[in-house]
Amino acid sequence: MTIRLLLTAQTKDFLDNKGWKRTAKVSSLEMTGPSVHAARLGSDARVPCLFPVDNPPVDPEHLRVFWNFQDKEILSYNRTVRTTSSRYSLSIGALGDGIANLTISNIHIPDGGMYKCSVTYRSERKDKEVRLDIGAPPQVMITGNTVVMNKENVLTCSITGFYPVDIDVKWFKDGEKLNNIFVGDPWRNPGRTYNVNSTLTITPTEEDRERIFSCRVQHEFLQEPLQKNFHLVYKDRTSAVIIGVCCIIIPIILIAGAVGWKLNQRRKANRLFIIRDIEAPPKLIDGEEATLHCTVDNDPEDLCVTWWIRRSGQEQEIQTSQMRGHSEEEEGLLDTSYVIRSQRDGHQCITSLSFIPHIERHRDVTFICRGVYGQHQKEKTFHCKTVYVKPKLLQPITRSLLDSAEIKYLLSLEKFFPKSIKIVWMCGVERTDGALSSTESPSDNPDRTYNISSEVRIPEDRHKDPAFRVQVTWEHKSMDETEFRELSIRDPDYRWTPVVGDIQIPRLFHGSATTLQCNISEYFPDAVTVKWLLSPEHSAELYEEINTANNQRIISRRESDNTYSYTTSLTITPTRGKHQGAEYICLVDHPSLEKPIERRTGGLQVYAEPQMLVPIEITMPDSFRVQFSLNLQKFYPKDIRVSWHRVNTNGKYQLSAQQTVTTQDGLIYDVTSVLQIYVYKIKDPQMKIIVEWEHETMEIPEIRSLSIRDLPWRPHVGSINVPKLEDETKATITCDISGYFPDLLSIFWFMKKDGNLTALPIESSKTERTYKISHKEKRQKDNTYSCEASLTFTPISSDQGSEIICRVGHPSLEGPIERNTGPLHIG
Template sequence: YFLAKPQLLVPVSRRLVGPGELKYLVTLEKFYPKEITIRWTNGVGEPQESLSSTESFTDIPDGTHSVCSEVTIPEELLKNTEFTVRVSWEHETLDTPGYKDLSIRDSDYLWTPVVKEIQKPKVFHDTPVTLQCHISGYFPNDITVNWLRRSLHQELCEETNLVIRTRIPRKEADNTYSCTATLTIIPTLSIHQGAEYICRVDHPSLERPIERITEKIAVQDLPWIPQVEEIIVPKLEEKKKASLTCNISGYFPDHLKVSWFKKEPGTDSHPIKTPLPNDYYKVIEAKDQKEKLSCQSCLKFTYTSKRDHGAEFICRVDHPILEHPIERSTGPIGLGKLSMNRTRNT
């Protein structure tokens, strides 16, 4: 007859289980005799309330025993930063019970928030812009987000009067949560030039909040009205491919609408849609947003005198800043000649 004390050889494990629960599992090994009492308690501060647990024993070839005990904790209880779970065990080899206290503030807790850098948008004077910060991998679902602005003179203030949203959290396949925090501001040159924005994220698992900071904001004041060039018309040849090109630049925001129309001799304009049933005309657009907003719109077709001679092609540009659309026209086109470009008012 011999005695062997229970040993906690591996850390207490944690696992997320649905819906919204955290499972703790403790394994005690190499003890004898087999009789052992395991008790789980929980509470705020000193754990007091007993929890129902499940135990499974394994007999080891050397004559000792091991036991796995697990308990499930509802997500809501974990939102209190002072909430603690204690697992304790009593065995005749121990003078005092062994125990382990567990909290989501433990250094080995796996599901603290992962906070990405704030996405950097283009910032223009007196135009609403939204800052976004993606947060993921956290449990329980209890995120607090605050946005702060640090001025060029290092003054720090909390943004409270602007549009602040945290999108509805999404539950991921691994039972963690994710969301995107947003802040919509209307930047001005006088207040926001050179300022930094801070997204401060707090969670019950964190000893201190996580912060992500933008670069110093460069507020731009660009021309707003689209600059629409005359349509570039190539020399037209029978049954040869042709491309009419209209270049637009200097507009903001990026809500540009470009439409092409064909006006037959003696008829009203009607829009050319892409693709047409007969596939005669196609519209292709290419936008450049690297430095300034610009767009090149091309109308591509195969010229035939029967269908196209004397027709007029119109490029219409619309934008929220415009009271009326801007139009550019090729004028009547014909075989082997360049058209007279014209500006039209609508």
């Protein structure tokens, strides 16, 4: 992909690499180039984004770069680089040359998908999408090439570790394609790569010994087909002949042995008593009862058979309470850790010694079975060369979180003997991936036993599949069978399952956006998903938050204990109709959970705060009263208090008003409060009307204050009507004033002459003329007032060019209104 900046007539000053001031042309954005890029699994990939300029470098002050993956921003540049993951990077030094490649380290399969590079330079912005394809080439191995001549055999070719799943497998013999092949169904590894086996069924002949067989694999991430050549390995047929001969000889030997044994028994019957070798278990295990058996043939009736123990060159007879009767005093001197049992069958005596082996007590001890008859004494011995001690798993396998985002598994086996022990760790989903590299730490105990701890570290991502298993096995000479433990994050003792708090519900107001929040903490790995549902009337899923490599809407916080936490939120605009009594459900899922954790809001209570959508309406229903109407809308619950007061210099007085509450659907309410006050009370310019309302949704009451200046009836003053003026001839000028209330109008007349303003009426000493001012108010049909203000005077020639001004005042006005005649013209 190429993003090109084409230079136009604009210029930009910059410093070159030597510090010299240069001027470069600034360009418009043009983006071209390939829309597909491929990367190999595990490599570091660079998703291309180029925007070269004609005269570099690009001015970084006006450059912005954004990278999005699956519609989510993952990297941005605005003087500094910000990323959502340390695996994403951008070279700031290359930006001046028009290079904004996105580097992704250690590519994973989930990194594949659509990326968008956005470049903003000055006021222009262009976008370009690039699809990143991730792949892994296969490995080929021949796992079965041993055959038997002239019999049907199956050869196996194993193809492993490839992605994507499409693959082509062919078999050849000396370059000639073979058809009798089978390709199985691929299976997926935990890392999302695939394996598959292909088999070839053949009946080899002698001629095939020198032939070259081949398994050839073609995959889109191979530059050329991968081929494994091999020769057949023939089994030696003499082994079958040997087996046949053995089948004939062995029965003959068994028959001869049986006949010899009978003859030997007859010879023994004629001899003195015989003590056979002591029969002992193949292993003596510390803490597990063992029994030694000794058989005496040709047993005379007076034969005395006893058991002895030899330790450090000294012998001591073993006596137990089960051997013969003893007094209470002797009983305390007996060795109760041994039990001797004897029985006779004709001329044969069988005696046994049972005991619990102990590594310290019985090390290098010899047990003796001794028979005495008259002067004849015979004995057999058993030497305890080794007492084995089985490894003990005294505590469960521990798991701990590391700063490297790995889980450390620790197995501790204690008090075993001998020292040699084999521990193998494996993991996988459907099958194991082979033995893991582990670290063993052995130690010695004072009692000559040994301890060992074995640990492995497994990356976090492997645990995001709930089917992922970790298995550890151990083998020891003391054990008849291999022991093992298997662990997964679904185990009951897994510590890092999500802890989900209650949904935090703010007070909900009708029509106002609000956010529900739920805190999730103490989970590992970082693979939590969240769903929000609305019930019971609406069971549809509102939205889902997920956390995968392809969509990172959930960005968890890493805590000091290496667990993760996240606060999920849902923003809604509640309405009384839809949400009253409804319930939201937050479902939190995680690979460690058998089923999601559910949190509920319970039935929601939606309130509505009173709204004053229109100003207080002021009217005059008749000539005696003024009416104030307050309308409050869309509130819930129904109860509301509205109060009116009249305030003047004498105090504050409560007024009586009419209140009407209405509703259309019972969900929200409106109220209209009407106050009527007599006209004469309005005439006080210091008087104020105060209305106050309270509702449980309001933190504090709301107040409106009205004065005479808030009345809508302000005076409308027309122009001054000036008749034709003649010297020393009486004339009347008038000014119409209308639409005002109350009748508190003030009118003043002034003469402006030579820049001086003189109030009228005045008496002139030079002329006998009189200024007469008058106005008469009238009540109109709309109950407002009007009047005609007049000024009667006798103009004289000296009034030429003077101006007469009418100034009208009223309490509803911020300042008086003036009208001017303009310069007078005296005829």
